[in-house]
Amino acid sequence: MLTFTLRRLLLAIPTLLVISLVIFLLVDLAPGSPLSQIPLTVPPDVRQKMIEALGADQPVMFRYVLWLRQFFWVEPMNLFDGWFGTHIVEGEQRILSWQSRSPVFSIIGERIPQTLIVIGTAYLVGILIALPIGIYSAYRQYSLFDQIGTLFAMIGFSVPTFFSGTLFIIIFSVWLGWLPTKYDTTLQVIDWASFLEQIKQMILPVMTLGLANAASISRYMRSSMLDNMGMDYVRTARAKGLSERVVVLKHVLRNSLIPVVTVIALGIPSIFGGAIITENLFGVNGIGAALIGAIQASDIPMVQTLAFIFAVLIVLFNLIADVLYGFLDPRIRYD
Amino acid sequence: MLDANPAPLVQVEDLKMHFPIYTGLFRKHTGDVKAVDGVSFQIMAGQTLGLVGESGCGKSTVGRAMLRLYEPTAGRVVIDGEDVAKLSPEALRKKRPSMQMVFQDPQACLNPRMTLEEIVSEPLDEHTDWSRDKKLERVYELMDQVGLNRRFVNRFPHEFSGGQRQRIGIARALALKPQFIVCDEPIAALDVSIQAQVVNLLEDLQAKLGLTYLFISHDLSMVRHLAQRVAVMYLGRIAELSPSKDLYARPLHPYAEALLSAVNEPDPELAARRNRIILKGDVPSPANPPKGCNFCTRCPKVMDICRSVKPDLVEVEPGRQVACHLYGIQSATGSTGGTEAIERKQQGVNQ
Amino acid sequence: MKLRTALLGAVAVMGLSPAAFADRGTDGEVKLTFPQAVSIMNPYLSGGTKDIYASSMVLEPLAGLTPEGTLVPKLAAEIPTLENGGVSADMTSITWKLQPGLLWSDGSAVTAADAVFTWQYCTHPEGGCSQATKYEGVASVEAVDDATIKVTFDGPKANPYTAFVSALAPIIQKAQFEACIGAAAPTCTDANNMPIGTGPFMVTGFTVNDTVSMAMNPNYRDPAKPAFATAMIKGGGDAESSARAVMETGEFDYAWNTQIPPDSQAAMAAAGKGEFVVAFGTLVERIEMNTTDPSADLPEGERATAKHPHPFLSDIKVRTALSMAIDRSILVEVGYGAGGKPTCNVIPGPEGWASDNTACLTQDLEGAKALLEEAGWTDSDGDGIRDKDGKKLHILYQTTVNPIRQDFQALIKDWWTEIGVEVELKSIDPGVFFGGDAGSPDTFQKFYADVEMYANNSEMPDPESYLSQYMCSKAPTPESQWQGENINRFCDPAYDALITELGTTTDMAKRQEIAIKLNDMVTKDSMIVVPLVHRGTLSAHSNALGGVQINAWDSELWNVADWFRVK
DSSP: OHHHHHHHHHHHHHHHHHHHHHHHHHHHHSSOOTTTTSOTTSOHHHHHHHHHHHTTTSOHHHHHHHHHHIIIIIHHHHHHHHHHOOOTTTTOOOOBOTTTOSBHHHHHHHHHHHIIIIIHHHHHHHHHHHHHHHHHHHHTTTSHHHHHHHHHHHHHHHSOHHHHHHHHIIIIIIISOOSOSSOOTTOOOOSHHHHHHHHHHHHHHHHHHHHHHHHHHHHHHHHHHHHHHTSHHHHHHHHTTOOHHHIIIIIIHHHHHHHHHHHHHHHHHHHHHOOHHHHHHHTOOSHHHHHHHHHHTTOHHHHHHHHHHHHHHHHHHHHHHHHHHHHHOTTOOOO | OOSSOOOEEEEEEEEEEEEEEEETTTTEEEEEEEEEEEEEEEEETTOEEEEEOOTTSSHHHHHHHHTTSSOOSEEEEEETTEEGGGOOHHHHHHHGGGEEEEOSOTTTTSOTTSOHHHHHHHHHHHHOOOOHHHHHHHHHHHHHHHTOOGGGGGOOGGGSOHHHHHHHHHHHHHTTOOSEEEEESTTTTSOHHHHHHHHHHHHHHHHHHTOEEEEEESOHHHHHHHOSEEEEEETTEEEEEEEHHHHHHSOOSHHHHHHHHTSOOSSHHHHHHOOOOOOOSOOOOTTSOOSSOTTTTTOTTOOGGGGTSOOOOEEEETTEEEOOHHHHHHHHHOHHHHHHHHHHHHHHHHO | OHHHHHHHHHHHHHHHOGGGSOOTTOSOEEEEEESSOOOOSOGGGOOOHHHHHHHTTTOOOSEEEOTTSOEEESSBSSOOOTTTTSBOTTSSEEEEEBOTTOBOTTSOBOOHHHHHHHHHHHHOTTTOOTTGGGGTTEEEEEEEETTEEEEEESSOOSOOOOTTBSTTSOOOOHHHHGGGOGGGGGGOHHHHHSOOOSSSEEEEEEETTTEEEEEEOTTOSSTTOOSOSEEEEEEOSOHHHHHHHHHTSOOOSEESOOOOOHHHHHHHHHTOSEEEEEEEEEEEEEEEEOOBOOOTTSOTTTTTSTTSBOTTTTSHHHHHHHHHTOOHHHHHHHHTGGGEEEOSOSOOOSTTTSOOOOGGGSOOHHHHHHHHHHTTOBOTTSSSOOEETTEEOEEEEEEESOHHHHHHHHHHHHHHHHTTOEEEEEEEOHHHHTTOOTTOTTOTTTOOSSEEEEEEOOSSSSOHHHHGGGSGGGOOOTTTTTOOSOTTOOOOHHHHHHHHHHHHOOOHHHHHHHHHHHHHHHTTTTOSEEEEEEEEEEEEEETTEEOOOOOSSSOTTTTGGGOEEOO
16 A cells, blocks of 8 residues: 555656646636736836736746746745744745735635635535435435435536525525625634634535535435445345344445545545635635636736646545545455 | 145245336336245245246345345245244344345355454344354354354455355354345356355255255256255246156146256256257246236247136145146146146156 | 715715714724725735725825815825925926824834835836836935925926825835835735835735735824724625625625626615715726728738728728717616716816717717718618628627626627628637737737727826827837737827827816817717716715715725714
C-alpha cells in the first residue's frame, strides 16, 4: 500500500506540472483583460501604464515561470519564514491578485474558513440526510417512502441552487423574516448569542446546498444498497438467523458503503472549491465567489492559483479514494 | 403411506411462491411469476431428497421459500413439527439454527468484508452467549470437520479457492448444529475435481451428524449418488417424485424420461444404444404457464386432456408419485384407459 | 422626479428629527451592501467604482462635489477661485489652504507634504495609477507651508479643479505610503487595504472582495460626527439580492447599484421598508455609428479605418432614419424604470451643460421610411429589405452580453426591420468588448460592426475631456494598437477647433455654450452618436437611515458623515 501511494504521488508530479501549464495557457488565452471593469473614463495611456504595473504585458512563458517560482518557492518559504522568523524570501514578490493587489494566498486564507464551515457543513448535512434516505429507500424499494425519496432526489438534482436558494430567501427571509440573507463573515463566535447568530446565517446556504448534495448521495446509497441487497451473502446472513437490523446495517450497509465512501471522498475537493452560485447568492464570499470574481475580472494570478490548487486537491483525493477503497474492501490490494 | 418409515422431518404441502409483476406508470399489479406453484413432498429424518430440473424450473426457489428466505405465497412447510411458513419473525429467527442452507456460489454467498472466523462465528454471536474463546474453539472444530486448515481462520473469502470457500459455507451452515440443510446446487460452481470432494464431505457429515438434506441440483448423476428419493420439477411443479433407483431405472413422467435420457452414460455400449429424447421448443414463461399440464407444449406424448386439465401429483405405484394424465386417467376414468396408459408407458420404457 | 422626491424626503426627515443630530457614535452601526465587493481601499490602484466609493468613507480630497455638481470644501478651508485669489489670474496655478488642526485618524497632523506626496505617488511612471488623468497637466505641487498647497499647471488650465478634487483623487498619508511608491505600490497590502485617512470612518478590518469593517474616526474634524459608531460594507451577490436586503428584509441600511428590472423595483418598493434613489450623472446608453467600413472583405489594417468610409452609414439620412425609428420611452420602460429617462444628448446634465435637444424623443417610423426612400434606398425586389445599387441595407449591431441590452437589441431590431433594414445581432462578453485587447476582433474600439451599443459618461460635471474623445486624433487605428476613444472615427475639423477653444475658455457660461454646441454636433447634427437612455445609478436605502443625499458627481457616500439613524 505504501509503495503504491508513493508511486502514485511521484506520478502526480509531472501530471500536475502539465496541468499547471495547461491551466495557465487556457486562462491566458481566454479573452478578456484585467482592465475590462475599469470605467471607460480612464484613458488608454493610463490603462497601458496600469497593465505595465501589473506585469500583464510580459510574455506568457515568462509569467508562467515566474508563477511557478512564486508558487513552489516563494509562497512555501514565506510560510516558513512566518513560522520560524527566518528571512529566506523576504522582499520577494508573492503571487499578487491583479484585482485587489493582495497576496493570493492571504485571500485564500481569509476565505477558506467560511467555505469550509458553510460548504463543509452543507456536505456533511447532505450526507447525514442522504444515507438514511438511501438506505431505507433501498430496503423498502418501491414503497411510498422510496417514491417520496425518489421525488426528493429528483427535485434536488433538477432544481438549480439559484432557484431553490432564492425560493428559501423569499420564504424564510422575506415572508417569515426568520433568517438573514447575507452571510456576515466578520461574525466572531464568542458566546451563545453569537453562536446562534452563526447558526441562523448558515441555515439558508447549508439547506440550499445540502439538498443538492443529499439528492445525489442518496441515489448512490440507494443503488449501492440495492446492488448488495440481492447478493447471496445477504441471504446467508438471513439464513444465519440474524435480525433484520443486523442483516441490513452490518452486512448490506457495510458493503454498500464502500462505493459511497469513495464518491464522498471524491466530492471533498468540491468543498474546497466552494459553491460559486450559492456563495454568491448568500454572500458567503468563500473560495467559489473568489474564483468567479477573479474570472470576471480576468485576474489571472488568482484564477491560475485557485485552479491549480483544485487540481492538486482532486489528484490528492482521487488517491485518497483509491487508498480508502483498498482499506475498506479486503478484496483490493495494490501490491 | 402406511409403511414403517420414521415420521418425516420435513413436510411441504402445496407450497406456492408467486412473485408479483408490476407494470406501467403506477406500477399496477398485472400478474405473477409462478416460480413455485403447488409443490408437496416429505423428507424423512436422516435422508436426502434430491430436487432436479432444468434452470429456471423453480427448484432453488423451493429451497429458499422453505427456509423463509422468501415469503411463500401459500402452503405449509413443517420442519420438525413447526410450520415455518407461519412463524413470527422472532420465532423464525429462533428456528433458524435448526434449518440451514449451503449456497450455490461460494464466492457470492460469503460477505467479502468478513474473515472466516467472523463468518462462521456470527451465527454463534446471534444465537448463543458463549465466550469468545469458546466460539473460536467451535470455529476450529467446524474447520476440522469440513477439512480446512486452522491457520486460515483470519483470512478473507477471496483468499480461498472455490472448493475451500464451499467448505467455509458448509462450516457456517453447520455452526448451529442444524437438523435440516438445503443444499442449493452446492457443487455447480466448482471444478469437477472438487465436486466429488464436496459431495463426499456432505455425505460424511450426514452420516456423522444425522443430517437431513434437500439436495437441489441439475446434475442428475450426482443426485442419484446422494439421494434416496428424487423429485423432478418442471415449471414450478413436481412432475415426478420417486425413489432414486426406481426413477433412474424407469422414469414414469415423460419429462423425467427426457431429462434422464440426457444424462451422460459412462458405458459406451449403453450410450450407443440409448435413445436420447430431444425436447422441442422453449420452456413457457412461468408468468404465463399453459392452461393444462405445464409440460403439454413440449411433451412428446401429449394428449388433448393435457391442454386443458392440470394433472395432480398422485401415487401411481408404491412410493412413486407422478403428475401426468397418462397415469391419471386410470384414477379418473377407470381401468381401461389406465391399462392402456401403462402399456404405452411400458412401451416407451422398453424402446 | 424621483430624485427630487428623494431629496425633498431627506430634507423633510432632517427637518423633522433634530434629535438625530446627536453626538458622535451614538447611532450604532450602519450597514451597506455592494453587489460588487470591495477589492482594495486605495482608489489610485483601482478604477472600480465600488472601491472608490468605499474608500471615500475613509480618504478625503481637498474638495468634493455636491449633488448639484458644485464644489464643496472637504479638507480645504474654502474653494480657491479667481475672485478670492486662490486661482492665479492666468489660470496656471491654484493654491489650496487646508483647514486648521486637521488630523489623520492615527492622530498625526495633515500637512501640505501629504498632498505633495499624493501627487508624486499617482504620477510615478511605474505606479500604474488609475487616476493619473486627475493630475494631467500638473507641472508641480508644492507645499508653500504646512497648510498651503500650490498646484502649478504646465499652461493655462480652464478647469483647475481636477487634482485633489472628488473621491477619485483623495489625499493619502505620506507616512503610510512613503515606501509604497512606484513599482512597490501593489506590494503594500496593509496600506492599500487599511489606509489611514481623514474621513469620518477608519478601516478596522478588511477582507478582500468581501467585507470592509469600519469604526468612527476619533480625530474627525467635526466632533459631532459621524452619528454611527461603526460601519460595514458587505460585498457580493447581485443587484437583486442587495436590493432585497434593504427593501424587503431590512438587513442593510444602504445598497449601492441596485439596478433591477422595473417590475421588481415596484414590488420591492411596495414592501415599504425603504426606497430607491437615483443619481443621474452623465451616463448615457447610446448607439454609436461606424463611419468606416467594417467589412471582412477588406484586408486587416484597412478594415474599419478612415481609408474606407462606411458604404451607407456615412450618409446622414440613413443615420437619422435609424434614430427616428427608435422609441426611447419604451426602452426606458422595459429596461430601467425609475433608473433611466429618454435622452437625445451625449451630455444630459448637469443643468446648464445639457442641450435642449428633444427632437428624437418621438418615434417616427413613417418619417424614417421616407428619409430612406429619399436617400435612394428602396425595396426593389420586394423582400422587405431596402437596397440600393444591388446592395442590401444590412446592419451588424453589436453590444455586450447583458439582459437589458439584449432586450434593447430585440426591440430596436424590430423597429429597424419595420423600416426595411435587415439587422444582425451580436453580443460579446463584456470582458472582451471592453477589454481593449488589440488581438481580439470583438473589442468596442476595433468596432468590426456597423453599429454598437454601450454606455459611457463624463467623469466630471465639466465635460471637456469627455467631449474631446470625438477629436479626429483619438480614433483607434491599427497604428495606435486600436487604442483611442473616438470609436466612430468621427472627424470634423470644426469640432476639433471648438474643443481647442473650450480648452482655453474660462468663462463658465461660455464653456457651457461651447459644450452644448459640441454635444449637438455629434448627436442631432450628425447622428454619429444616437443617445437612447440617460441612465442613473439606482441605489436603495432603508427608511431607518436618514441623511442620504444621492450624488452623481462624487462618491454616493460623499456625505456619510451626516447619515444618522431614524428613530
